[in-house]
Amino acid sequence: MAKHTHQPKTIASATEPPPPVSPITQRINAEGKAMTVVTLGNVTVEVPTPSASELKERLAESQRVMRAFAAALPRHGVRLNLPPTVPRYEADSKDPSLVIRKLGKTRTLGRFDKNGRFIQVKR
Structure with missing residues (x-):
């Protein structure tokens, strides 16, 4: 009979902090500005946290782009205006x-x- 193999369970260390649940965290920098910190692998990016109005504008723009993208998907083919000498x-x-x-x-x-x-x- 085949033997099932299972991934070993991770054991939490008392000396190491648990890994973050989300790659996005918030902090206040030395100048008192709210910052958003995103860490993926060995790369960390830190940017100023947008205000509620900036976030609302960016979300509206994102939704506009998504609607335009969704409207373009059903169209078939791409028109290439190439001269007949181009294969x-x-x-x-x-x-x-x-x-x-x-x-x-x-x-x-x-x-x-x-x-x-x-x-x-x-x-």
């Missing part, structure tokens, strides 16, 4: 390891080599 590539629906190069009115099946050059192949 365009798309994945081959029958074989995902191949690509189709469109150059003018010509469609060529191929793949890219290690140096990024397009190599024509026959199916």
Whole structure:
């Protein structure tokens, strides 16, 4: 019968403080300004804490951007206004390891080599 392995339980140390629950903390700096401190891994960023009105404005702007993003998602495709001398590539629906190069009115099946050059192949 297979034996289940479990992650060992972490034992709290009496000499070390417990890890913070959130990476975001608040503090007052030497000048008496409220600061927000965010620590992720070895990186710590400290910025002035925004006022309630600044926070409200930033939240409204964030919501506006999210609505615009959500409205743009359902649209299919991207229009590229490129001259016909610029090749365009798309994945081959029958074989995902191949690509189709469109150059003018010509469609060529191929793949890219290690140096990024397009190599024509026959199916």
